[in-house]
Amino acid sequence: DQQVKQNSPSLSVQEGRISILNCDYTNSMFDYFLWYKKYPAEGPTFLISISSIKDKNEDGRFTVFLNKSAKHLSLHIVPSQPGDSAVYFCAARSTSGTYKYIFGTGTRLKVLA
């Protein structure tokens, strides 16, 4: 049972435009969400996170939005750059009862120059 889902395996966006990556979750106990970015032959690196008490968090070109009622979060990259081409994973964790991290299946973003 996939508790964190990224339904788009890939996404292509023109340089300078907005990239929107989506993530859905099923477990209402999740209270913290993260996005990681992964280049080929490297380990994932942390990008941005959001607590369930917020609905938006910004860091430069990256903004994460959380809709708790819909159990949905999205990562917006504006403007997109060729260096953003990577696989993006969303992840979730709960602060009660378990110390696991649940990752999604990933979305491969390609930013076209």
Place this chain on the structure above:
Amino acid sequence: EAQVTQNPRYLITVTGKKLTVTCSQNMNHEYMSWYRQDPGLGLRQIYYSMNVEVTDKGDVPEGYKVSRKEKRNFPLILESPSPNQTSLYFCASSLGYQETQYFGPGTRLLVL
């Protein structure tokens, strides 16, 4: 340089031959974790450790063992590898469970 190291980076083995993938971090992190990455399945947590001598199962622990005898090291042990354990493995560490995880470069394992 603060980092998480994994060895070996690439490994080809045969079914049933015990192997260990080492993971070491130099950041004095308490939380350490192992993940596997498979096409279409994303990253799945195998085991994690909250601190020395404290380990627990993640979502896919079957066929794996871990130990945490020292804070810096968190080896992943495959007692009797099988072809379905062919995967890309990542070790990660963080100051605590609620802190940012730092990932190692990955170990690509092929079990024939």
